[in-house]
Amino acid sequence: MDALECILSRRSVRNYLDKEVSDKDIETILEAAKFAPSAMNNQGWHFSVITNKDWLAKMSKIIGETFSNPNYNVTYHAPLLIIVSHKDGNLIYDHDGSCALENIFLSARALGLGSCWINQLGEPILYKNPKFMELLKEAGVPEGYRVIGSAAIGYTNEFPLAKERKEHTISYLK
Numbered sequence: 417m418d419a420l421e422c423i424l425s426r427r428s429v430r431n432y433l434d435k436e437v438s439d440k441d442i443e444t445i446l447e448a449a450k451f452a453p454s455a456m457n458n459q460g461w462h463f464s465v466i467t468n469k470d471w472l473a474k475m476s477k478i479i480g481e482t483f484s485n486p487n488y489n490v491t492y493h494a495p496l497l498i499i500v501s502h503k504d505g506n507l508i509y510d511h512d513g514s515c516a517l518e519n520i521f522l523s524a525r526a527l528g529l530g531s532c533w534i535n536q537l538g539e540p541i542l543y544k545n546p547k548f549m550e551l552l553k554e555a556g557v558p559e560g561y562r563v564i565g566s567a568a569i570g571y572t573n574e575f576p577l578a579k580e581r582k583e584h585t586i587s588y589l590k
């Protein structure tokens with residue numbers, strides 16, 4: 417798949433098959449993430465890769481309870497979650513982490529996998545919950561790091577079609 421086709425066909429997927437993502441595909445996705453642009457080539461991000469179903473279920477339970485939705489599954493049952501985190505304290509890190517996430521989403525699409533941006537793990541209210549903080553520690557998120565975002569990834573039978581793009585979102589000055 418060429419780059420432009422990959423960009424134009426990437427969509428958020430919320431329906432995954434019960435099939436593990438191969439280690440080779442995970443490594444390819446992580447390599448793409450590491451090559452995202454970062455301010456002054458800082459590369460200060462950290463990637464936590466979770467395939468443990470029990471951990472994913474615990475995380476969903478904590479997030480569901482926090483937001484009064486006990487049956488919520490934060491990853492939509494995807495078999496893989498990649499958490500992107502960075503040292504807390506600088507807005508630039510959010511930009512760097514977002515660039516890495518985009519590379520994750522695009523590389524997943526290029527490999528025929530579905531993905532979805534999962535932003536709940538970065539919600540400040542969760543950082544007050546000791547159970548949540550313990551799960552982040554278990555996942556390998558370094559102390560003093562904050563979650564920028566995460567990517568649910570897996571095989572799917574459904575790549576949604578694009579919705580119409582909004583008009584009047586581009587300005588030119590020549």
